[in-house]
Amino acid sequence: MRQLRHPQYPLVGRAAELARIGELLDAIAPATTAPRGAAVVVCGEPGVGKSVLLTAARELAAARGFRVLACAGVLIESDLPYSGLHQLLRPVLSGAAGDALGVALGLRDGDIPGLHQVAMAVLELLTDHEAPVLLLADDVQWLDRETTGVLAFVARRIADERVVLLASTRDAGPAGGLREAAADGRIVLGGLDAEAAAILLRAHVPGPPAPWRDRVLAMAHGNPLALVELATALARSGDFTPAELPLTDRLERVFGMRVRDLPPGTRMLLLAAALHDREDETGIVVAAVRAGGLPVTADDLTPAAAAGLLEPGGGLRFRHPLIRSAVRHSATAAQRQRTHAGLAEVLAGDQDRQVWHLAAACAGPDETVAAALERAATRAVRRGAPDAACAALERAARLSPDRDDRVRRLIAAADIGFGAGGPRFARLVTELDALVVDPVSRARLEFWQQELLRQDWSTEEAVIATAEMALRLHAAGHPEQAVDVITTAAVRCWWISPAPPVRQRVIAAVRDSGLLTVELMRASLLVQVEPETYAAEFLSRLAESGDEVREPPDLMRLGFAASAAGDMSAVVDLFDRATDGLRRQGRLGLLAQALAAQAWAGLRLGRPELTVTTAAESLRLAEETGQPRWAVMARLAEAVVAGRRGDRPAADATAAEAEAALLRSGVRPLLAMVEFARGTAALGAGEFATAFDRLWMIFDPSAAAHQPSVRAWALPDLVEAAVYSGRVDQVRQVHAEMTSLAERAGWPLLRIAVLCTAPLIAADPAPAFAAATAYDLGGWPWHRARLLLAHGVWLRRKRRIVASRESLRAARRLFRDLGAVPWAARADAELVASGERLRARTVTDREALTPQELQIARMAATGLTNREIGERLFISHRTVRTHLYRIFPKLDVTSRSELGRALGESGRSPSTYDA
Structure with missing residues (x-):
């Protein structure tokens, strides 16, 4: 250093x-x-x-x-x-x-x-x-x-x-x-104050104050390097007046003056050193000789050291990067090109470094060097360095004599840079926009422009354009890219629920173009385009497929399709398998998306621990990999959990932040999730009218938050809010429509939602309660707990006290396990009203664990080692050990073998009373 x-x-x-x-x-x-x-x-x-x-x-x-x-x-x-x-x-x-x-x-x-x-x-x-x-x-x-x-x-x-x-x-x-x-x-670091600047100047120029001392202090603005170097320049020249230049330019001029005063051979050596990336004295001397034709040796560096351009103690290390810059700028373009050519000869054994010097030595297009850069890009891809590959291809394009080769290399660079984004990718897309004329490349370019230049993806026009891009790519022999693009169109259909003609155009693209030959994968797209029609077909093919699909991206596609079809158990299973593969492959960007999807599946199933751990990890990874939409999804899942736990301020604050981010980015379809979080929080706080108003926006076609598919998630909350706010009549029509949809579409989530909410709005609840309580709701604890609470309340109102207590106790146990404090409190109140006496209950320590600590504890309980846990969570094994040291006292255990018991026994949320 x-x-x-x-x-x-x-x-x-x-x-x-x-x-x-x-x-x-x-x-x-x-x-x-x-x-x-x-x-x-x-x-x-x-x-x-x-x-x-x-x-x-x-x-x-x-x-x-x-x-x-x-x-x-x-x-x-x-x-x-x-x-x-x-x-x-x-x-x-x-x-x-x-x-x-x-x-x-x-x-x-x-x-x-x-x-x-x-x-x-x-x-x-x-x-x-x-x-x-x-x-x-x-x-x-x-x-x-x-x-x-x-x-x-x-x-x-x-x-x-x-x-x-x-x-x-x-x-x-x-x-x-x-x-x-x-x-x-x-x-x-700002400039030194006046006292410190004066001390530094006196240390560099000891003795009586020089006449130009105050001038140096004024010009340097407290910059330490400027103080020393401007003082040196004034001491040597007696006159230096670059006051009109920015400070960095002043310093470069100071260093440039010193460079120009050096002998020609010394300047050539410095230029070779400035253009090289290693402290390689022999190689620099050889390159300087070949570039300048002068018989220089290492001894010719002595004047540069005496001029204060190199570090003390010998060697070829510049005292500051600005000196390196000044040396480069003081040379002519021809001198720099000759020196790069000399360095390329020196680096004949290092292909990657050599090719960049060959490129810098080019005065114009050169296909030989362009091809070498293209090979360097291939090597960079093999080393897992897409940014370097993108840079090499872009430089190769600049050196391509043939226009078609130039376009081909720019497209290859943009293709590699697609996942990373950033200024280079934006620049490539802009340049290609003026060059690309063939329809296939134009289709890819338009897709990139939509995806990464942040054009509005939530319009019907964007969906149609994306489907047409996929068809053009497929027709031109780019099937993998075509599948990626048509997948994007299908996902957009699920979120924005476009008009039937738009959906039919996407369906035709999926079914009739030959884009997907595997029936299961084709069905996975169709169910997202039109869930009502294709859910049964997809779920049938998914059941037949077993575990034949193994690649994480394919498992994710199936997971999103299962979510559209309302099969939450399949969603959790598919994303479990996907996240395992993504962790092994180190694909943190996709892992953030898969974890967010798991978090929402956990909410719908009633698995709060799954939601808490996956949402927290998804948020960390989404922020780390630059995916703001997925970070919002993770935060909103956390907001819903906070609302169910009774933390209204946290839920509302998170929802407000998410709403602002979505409005800034134009992703309006996700506003339904914002209102879902707000409605749940208001429901937990007992503000039933507010909860109804928030949740009704998801069902109201005229509202910005309207989202047809999210209605299946929000229906139980809406019905509960309607019952407690006296607006049952307003939801009966909606419930009837959703019941009819559940019968036609066969979505498991919607079937459970209408089954468990039907008794709350029925004119005669008895048959509806009988049907719902007879159904196996073992895999749906959130819905089961709410049904048990409603049933207990109804039984108590009917003065069937003994039966009501049985339902209310079961509801309270489930709500405690779910961490749903407000609902558990309502069950407590109903039990007290039934005449039951409640005794104090011991508070457990499980909720003292952070989401990551809970995740680590669960993994350790399965027998994974610290190193294995670290590999899965992308933290060091020592960090895992530190977390376990904190976890043990929180759970009152002393060894890993006790974790399973402690987690199993303390699986309920704390409560004040127990029966």
């Missing part, structure tokens, strides 16, 4: 920042029994002292006996996959690395790793020992995206580890998600 300050110059004006870093290091020192890892980003303009502060942190850590691992971003390396990670881990690799990490670093062959598999391997490598670790990442804005992605992953998971991560970046520079991942915030 660069050391930017000379040892004789003091670090001044940063006492508070150093003290904070010292506290972070103390929190993970070996003597601490409960280490608290941290991730902090140091931000500030060039020259403000970020690297110096990181160097000071390194010295503090070394004095404490820490292991320090460091890397620094270099612009020329920013498109080389995992180059920064290799630099960071070089001291601890010992010539070997695990499968995913080894493949990513090019140390071995193997299956393509996902970034999160690589990141998980890095996390385990860093946390596998007791010794504390300080990670330093300087100039993050120039690190490759794969490395910054790994660092962001690690930053989110070191709270319980003996690891501190300090990263530095310019205020305006990209940080690869590190700013968001750094939970411990930022250290913002």
Whole structure:
């Protein structure tokens, strides 16, 4: 790592920042029994002292006996996959690395790793020992995206580890998600105050104040590098007046003046060093000789060191990145191209680095180099580095003499960049819009524009356009992409419930085009387009298929289809299988979606623990992978749980945040989930009229929150709100329509909903109660508990006291298991009204567990090891151990073997009274 300050110059004006870093290091020192890892980003303009502060942190850590691992971003390396990670881990690799990490670093062959598999391997490598670790990442804005992605992953998971991560970046520079991942915030470095600036200037220019001292202080604005370098420039030249330039430009001009004063051979050596990404003195000398034709040697670097452009102590390390930039800018374009060509010869044994220098050496189009870049992109894909592959293909397109090759390579780059998004993908799509003329490429381009340039996907026109794109792609021989696109059209149909002609066009595209040859997968799309018609066919084919479908994305498609068909048990099973595969593959983006779907299935079945654990994990992963819609889905599931538990403020606050996010993004179909959460919360709070008004919006075709499919979920809440608010007549027609739909469509969820709510609105409840209570509701505890409560209340009103108590006790037990505190309290009140005396009940400790602790406890109870649990949850095995230390006293157990019993016995929510 660069050391930017000379040892004789003091670090001044940063006492508070150093003290904070010292506290972070103390929190993970070996003597601490409960280490608290941290991730902090140091931000500030060039020259403000970020690297110096990181160097000071390194010295503090070394004095404490820490292991320090460091890397620094270099612009020329920013498109080389995992180059920064290799630099960071070089001291601890010992010539070997695990499968995913080894493949990513090019140390071995193997299956393509996902970034999160690589990141998980890095996390385990860093946390596998007791010794504390300080990670330093300087100039993050120039690190490759794969490395910054790994660092962001690690930053989110070191709270319980003996690891501190300090990263530095310019205020305006990209940080690869590190700013968001750094939970411990930022250290913002501004200019030094007047006193500190004066101290630094006196340390650099001792003796009586020079006549230009005040001028330097005014020009530098407290920037430490500017203070030193402007003072040096004025001392040497006696006159320097770039006051009209921004501070960075001033410093580059200062350094450029020094470069121009050097001998030609020295300048050539510096240019080769500035364009190289390694401290390779021999290679730099050879490249400089070949580029300039001058007989230079390493001794020709002496003038550069004397000019203060290189770090003290020899070597070819620039004192600051701005010096490297000044050297590049002081050379002509022809000189830079010749030097890149010389470096390419030097790097003949490193194809990936060589090809980028060959590309930079090109003065115009060059098919040979373009083809080499295309091969480099293929290698990057094999290493699990899509961003690097995208960059190589984009550069190859720029160098393509043939227009068709250029378009082909740009499309390939956009195809790879589709999942990542970001500025590069947006730029590619914009450029292709002006180039693409053939119908197939145009179809793919329009799909990308809709999906990632955030065009409104919730219109009928968008659904039709998407279906037509799929047909064009299929006709042109791109079946996999066509299936992805038609799947998107089917999902949109489920959410927006378009007019019949629109649905028929999508159905025709699915059935008549040959897009899907597997009947089950075809049925999975049709049921989302028109659930009423195709649910029975899909569920029949799903039952016949057994477990023949194994790929996680296919299992997810089936899971979403089962949700459209109302079979919640199948949803949970399919997403269980999908999440297992996604965890093994490290596909965190899809895992976030699958977990959110599981959370909502848990709500509909009445499995609050499933909802709590999957929603919390989905939210973390959705935020981490940049999927705001899925984060909203997870938060809304949490809001419904909060409402059922009686936490109205939390439910309403979460619903309001979700509503604002959905309105900003134009995803109006999800507003039905917002009103569902609000209606449930109001129902739990006993505000029945408010609950009815909120829930009625889901059923009212004129309301923005109207969503036909969500009605099956919301019907029990709506009927209960209507009964308690005196609006039964208003829901009888709706209930009749939903009953008819349940008979036609055969959706299990809707059948259960109308069966259990029918007694509440019937003129003669007795037959309806008889039918409902006779039905096997073992797999539907939420619906069963509400039916038992309603039945007990009706029996008590009929003065059948003994029978009512039996129903009410069963309802209360179920509600406690479900954590439905308000409903359990109503059962208590009804029991007291029946004359039953309630005694105090011991409060259990299960609800003291956080969602992640509950998840870990359940996994540990099944016999999984800490490492196996960590692999499934993408945290280190040491973090799992820390969680278990916290879990044991909460559940009053002393060993893993007791977890199953403790979880089983404490499976009810706390309550004040027991019978």
